[in-house]
Amino acid sequence: MTTIKHLIDGQLLADTGRTTDVFNPSTGEAIHQVPLASRETVQQAIDAAKAAFPAWRNTPPAKRAQVLFRFKQLLEANEQRIVKLISEEHGKTIEDAAGELKRGIENVEYATAAPELLKGEYSRNVGPNIDAWSDFQPIGVVAGITPFNFPAMVPLWMYPLAIACGNTFVLKPSERDPSSTLLIAELFQEAGLPKGVLNVVHGDKEAVDALIEAPEVKALSFVGSTPIAEYIYSEGTRRGKRVQALGGAKNHAVLMPDADLDNAVSALMGAAYGSCGERCMAISVAVCVGDQIADALVAKIVPQIKALKIGAGTSCGLDMGPLVTRAHQQKVTGYVDDGVAAGAQLVVDGRGLKVDGHEKGFFLGGCLFDRVTPDMRIYKEEIFGPVLCIVRVNSLEEAMQLINDHEYGNGTCIFTRDGEAARLFCDEIEVGMVGVNVPLPVPVAYHSFGGWKRSLFGDLHAYGPDGVRFYTKRKAITQRWPQRATHEAAQFAFPSNG
Amino acid sequence: MTTIKHLIDGQLLADTGRTTDVFNPSTGEAIHQVPLASRETVQQAIDAAKAAFPAWRNTPPAKRAQVLFRFKQLLEANEQRIVKLISEEHGKTIEDAAGELKRGIENVEYATAAPELLKGEYSRNVGPNIDAWSDFQPIGVVAGITPFNFPAMVPLWMYPLAIACGNTFVLKPSERDPSSTLLIAELFQEAGLPKGVLNVVHGDKEAVDALIEAPEVKALSFVGSTPIAEYIYSEGTRRGKRVQALGGAKNHAVLMPDADLDNAVSALMGAAYGSCGERCMAISVAVCVGDQIADALVAKIVPQIKALKIGAGTSCGLDMGPLVTRAHQQKVTGYVDDGVAAGAQLVVDGRGLKVDGHEKGFFLGGCLFDRVTPDMRIYKEEIFGPVLCIVRVNSLEEAMQLINDHEYGNGTCIFTRDGEAARLFCDEIEVGMVGVNVPLPVPVAYHSFGGWKRSLFGDLHAYGPDGVRFYTKRKAITQRWPQRATHEAAQFAFPSNG
């Protein structure tokens, strides 16, 4: 069993301290050990990033972009290796891992446009012979803390753009599936990134706290659960850092009576059960407007849930792999038990699933609850498993009220053919990412990702234009030159360029 | 002695609780009483703002802008009344108050462009027949807490733009000079603003805490001292609000050997002594590169400081009025005493100034220290009075190191004719607002205002483009329509629009 290394200052470093096991969730076996960095190790990474900053900051953006262009190439050339690592440690299917990686690469592509994205605004003659402009400068050392569910994509939301903007970076990926994350970082190094610009340290709360507390770290990007997002946001901002912390979700899909049901069911199947529901953009609630569409949905989706092809993620042609850990499998199962106890109607029960040859894997079959009500825990909390809840309402307005009243506001979607219903929904729903007949409305890399309410803490969303603004400091310059042969009188009044 | 009122839900409301005195600093006399709102009163304002939000949010931006166009007209028509109130309660000169108001009006002008400023980004075909766009929606009830030194301008940095973006607003202005602030808000009302969209409550820490703690308040804009800025930022963000909190400053002007000295001296006189130095953008340190320019500066500026025309702000043709309060006068005088004790050379001593007919006014003459060193309190702390410190250094690099090492990073400027020196300074100085031969580089309204380091807490600067982003939430929409006669297969892999 190999022990995974840190990447600090361009070097893979072994660590001698605490470790934890990395499992293959399809087999239930530990396959690696990953070190849990001490404060000292984290500080070493921060120091490397700090030392690399001045030279990287002064590298012209167009030159920084060249490294990102090569990084994209290497990611594509190494797709199969990366995808296999993702699947092996996370459990998601190969196809799903490939989708994740592709989305991550799109963020690298976006970052190659740094010269365009970093343009400031120039104004001649804000006053007589006075010019003004803005310059978006890097902020220094930035840290990222990323979750297990997208070990390739979520880190790629962060550091390519931060680095393209001239910052240096310390990444603490999830300790549950760190191998693909590390490989990707090594490929960036191989693409020509100067040492110290990107550092990867594995760890747990000790590492996180070290990053929060270090005064050299000027900004924090986090994706994970809401309680930790809130902790990082309040602890980070309290120390004067800028923080964007993305948390949990409970994403509702509204099915209108005029929905194209075949497509909606296909969409829901993928959005609810893909990656075992372990996505912050997974659809976990289907809100049916009227019993007719609800009944039709149940009739159509039940056989499809029962037919889900479930197995070891690394096999081909599957729909779903296992959950990420034993503990998580038990937690999700507990939610299903709870839903039954609360009176929801369990139409498909995925508990007790055994996969031949993988009896110790952390599997759970697709589950479907009908007639769920807003007071139930399975409605209120994020389950992060292959469990879809159907709620029945009488109108679009009622569906929207339900969504707007929920604690989370990450993603949502509506299935309809009707332009007015879609427009009303998009306008008034209190959710940051909205799909119209798009079940997982993850914005493309050149837009930005972010939820509302308790799904995101911070002013600016992740990646895209907001990412550029987050990873840069605005500097405002106002310039005039002394005019030959003129003498300017002192001005005590507040200058208004009048 | 009149008691000033709150403006809540379109009505001027008297308050029966605690009050404090508003002084005329030129005479030293209390001229008004201002109520200190209880939590209940603050909540009343918040409730009004919350009730006004849905309709205002749905008012088209172009219609919202019409109210701002009329507001601008009314501000111009009432300039003399406003300016007199500012001067009477703050003590700054009439000309200075007029300059402040003009700058404030420029922020109203910027806000009239709301239809342009609120444009989102539209992408056709992010995938086959899939479109995506962003919509910048208002965030709800926003609160502003503003300082005494710009009772007209700083509130106008905030609420016109916030309101143009569709938010509703609760303003807590400084309790030391609230009359102009209130009059301006009434003029906005008169311009056709629906009731409840803008509310003004006077108060102290109790009111501030009520605003911070109220869950209905979604964002806080603050301008004041750094300790309070930090408090508001950490308390506000801890509650999941977005906060921009602008704090203190110690703005350095660098004089290069090739500076146009006549213009530089004129510029410094205004920037150091204008408004008695009570500006967060005041120049309080002149860094001279070489003794030659330092000696020349002293020779030229001393007579001008001694010749400053100081009197009751409301008179005409003056350079400086009094400080804002007795306590502040004593604090600034204490700094001068401290500088002398620390060994700085007090070249001009403004202590003990008496203004005929205003013997009880809070006056202090212009003070100049030479040979100040970075370890002295008068160098390290913000004095906020008519005290200029000269520091002598040997090179531009040394000057820049000094500035970059200071706790604050609000504004700075360089006096030179040399393009390279200016460019180096603009590029590498760790300060948010930089002037080249511009002593007070307050960005024009269509750029944004903000310092770095401990001068601003938050991601986004005040007013201008950053102000628009601060006062809006990004919503990302992704849309496709069911295609006639096509059946889409379920997709379990993470969608990558491939």
Add this chain to the structure above:
Amino acid sequence: MTTIKHLIDGQLLADTGRTTDVFNPSTGEAIHQVPLASRETVQQAIDAAKAAFPAWRNTPPAKRAQVLFRFKQLLEANEQRIVKLISEEHGKTIEDAAGELKRGIENVEYATAAPELLKGEYSRNVGPNIDAWSDFQPIGVVAGITPFNFPAMVPLWMYPLAIACGNTFVLKPSERDPSSTLLIAELFQEAGLPKGVLNVVHGDKEAVDALIEAPEVKALSFVGSTPIAEYIYSEGTRRGKRVQALGGAKNHAVLMPDADLDNAVSALMGAAYGSCGERCMAISVAVCVGDQIADALVAKIVPQIKALKIGAGTSCGLDMGPLVTRAHQQKVTGYVDDGVAAGAQLVVDGRGLKVDGHEKGFFLGGCLFDRVTPDMRIYKEEIFGPVLCIVRVNSLEEAMQLINDHEYGNGTCIFTRDGEAARLFCDEIEVGMVGVNVPLPVPVAYHSFGGWKRSLFGDLHAYGPDGVRFYTKRKAITQRWPQRATHEAAQFAFPSNG
């Protein structure tokens, strides 16, 4: 009968040359004479504009904007006077004239944002210590040539923005209804515009040719018929000028089977018969998808056409006034005759309408043709009168083919509730301005107006962001400063900032 004057160099000037009559189309009487400027008079206006350019160019945009803010106020204060003049000379109803003026004022509002709109792009470090930025500078003297149908609005599309960008302007309005145009220009002058910045000369082809041929005129904006647009575009560009020339239209509305018919009929009534159809955005063809919607449309719209309230435009509460001239009335009547001869079914015949007390007015009642086919002249040509043609097709695709095959591509709209149909239509229709359930999709002032195909000659559309680009020249600056103590070797190879 008064003779209208030119406005040249800030003065109203009488002209002693040729004149033509201005009629009140409601009475059929000549009410004014308007001079037809000679080349010399036009040159005088150009000279005034040229002389005014340097100072106006150097006036800071924010100061230029102040004049526009006051202009907006004056336009609003003088609404009734302006509207009456429009109606009197054009014949459109008072309410319609007020709508036109309001739209025009919106363009003034947009122009007040000049400081924001003129921002260039700033890039630090395009190479080591090399910066680059763009500056959008005014182009000099710009001329505008505008049509009779919007004597207030179309000129306001042009010169407020051109002037806000720092240009000076010569306007040649339509000689048929020049009074409102002139009054508006005088109000701009009254708002504080320096003399010579805006000049108005009345005239015919001689004046137009003088503007085209004058080398001092750097850009031409034209709105009118396609043959003249083409003439001006080719003659202007041949002389190296930039030209945008907007021509004719034949705007189709597609009615889908699921259209909300009540709303669609209301929309069509206004769009086809408002302003007697004398609008380049008027709907002149209704394309019905299926006989069912066609029959229903006919059933619903015929009584409304017959009930149109037609009279002297200056009266209140009317739907339609007269056509603009006797000749135009005869031309439109000729089209109706031609349609009948070609076999189209004339369902409502407006010919021969008499309005009591206005027997000499140039009136024509609303006409409706059904079963029009694409080979007919009434389908192929722009009628510019109160004549609506119904074409029946079997599918949306057929409707779109029809529109895409037409010579013109100005505006179009679709009536449907279906998101997919609307999206397909918006995406693939070869028309510049598209409405979804919006019959006259004239873009708001902060978007830009322009047709495709033979409806617009030029790269850039009118007003809005394209207008800013049209009225400015891009200048690209690349800057580096000699570094102290470095010697740079000669570089013979093409520099690539590598």
Add this chain to the structure above:
Amino acid sequence: MTTIKHLIDGQLLADTGRTTDVFNPSTGEAIHQVPLASRETVQQAIDAAKAAFPAWRNTPPAKRAQVLFRFKQLLEANEQRIVKLISEEHGKTIEDAAGELKRGIENVEYATAAPELLKGEYSRNVGPNIDAWSDFQPIGVVAGITPFNFPAMVPLWMYPLAIACGNTFVLKPSERDPSSTLLIAELFQEAGLPKGVLNVVHGDKEAVDALIEAPEVKALSFVGSTPIAEYIYSEGTRRGKRVQALGGAKNHAVLMPDADLDNAVSALMGAAYGSCGERCMAISVAVCVGDQIADALVAKIVPQIKALKIGAGTSCGLDMGPLVTRAHQQKVTGYVDDGVAAGAQLVVDGRGLKVDGHEKGFFLGGCLFDRVTPDMRIYKEEIFGPVLCIVRVNSLEEAMQLINDHEYGNGTCIFTRDGEAARLFCDEIEVGMVGVNVPLPVPVAYHSFGGWKRSLFGDLHAYGPDGVRFYTKRKAITQRWPQRATHEAAQFAFPSNG
């Protein structure tokens, strides 16, 4: 001797018609034949582009960008082959050819950002429940006509961006050095470009006229001499096409008395003699402010001109190769003769240069004229050879007047350390591209390239943001959906969203 082929519809096609010789200017020998396409062949290419358009237009921009990413890789991988071809047929040095290619690749990089660059503007609630947005759609078949002096770079200014925007393209490169251009186009094909999207036809005026006259060609980009630029602009626009036509230049460098002379001389050497002066951005006039700097310039530059290493471009370590053709060599020599005859002082005479082993090559040594005056032909006309003219003036104002009076306004630069001089120059000079201590201020790929006056015909500059606008049509959409349960009354007045 091989005959070069066309690239039409993805195939290399031999042509049986007229041909012309391609020379190696270093040896004076014909090395290839190139076909001169007939109208029929050109039409074949246009037809292929037209056929490829619909599918390419509908390919999502992010997918189109993938082809450009691969194209960049292939260009880098094939750098040596390309560079050798450029040098062999054009005569420029290998290092210079590599610089050209690198700049061209930067335009490909910019085009990869198509998804970002094509974003339209989205406005919610332009009226109640009415939304509006803009969509920038491709225009169809675009043609490019490019000059001999940058056979790699100038075509790469055009088609990568045009194609990234969704257009298809027909390129007619210079018939003097077509091989590198063709190879590059083949590499684009190899990168995965669908057939017909890019087509290359060789030819002369017949081919150019065929492109101008074909109605399927919707836009023309041209770079070459001013007479042809003007011809193409007027002939193209006359046919309703959009055209940008870049012509000649006479670029002045101003040397101020405070210039860093060593750097300025190095800069001038490269800018005047690099590529034998065959660049539209070459500096051909040095304007010295004062005799002192003029004398110093002459003293320093003469030995460097005499020391220029001149030889066959394909050798290494040279400064200059031959001119492109025998005829051009004779033309440039004629200009030198003319300057002498006109009384200019020929300080260095490069005529009669023989390069050992390349006696038949089209060589000309570096020439320097002093005391040139504005009335001389060598001052007024573009020489396009290794001839630098010194003009002596007494002030910056005089220098600027000279430049502003010249027919051309492509590029210019100033050498100074003085911020004010640089700012004045940048602001008021009537030239499109301005350098401050940058001799060849070719904007980087993410800004745009374009001269003023008779150096560019058209509204929009080449590549960068203006390139995107040029290669797209603006479409404005305004959308509302029928509201349930509301009935809207007909509106005859012009709608103003009031």
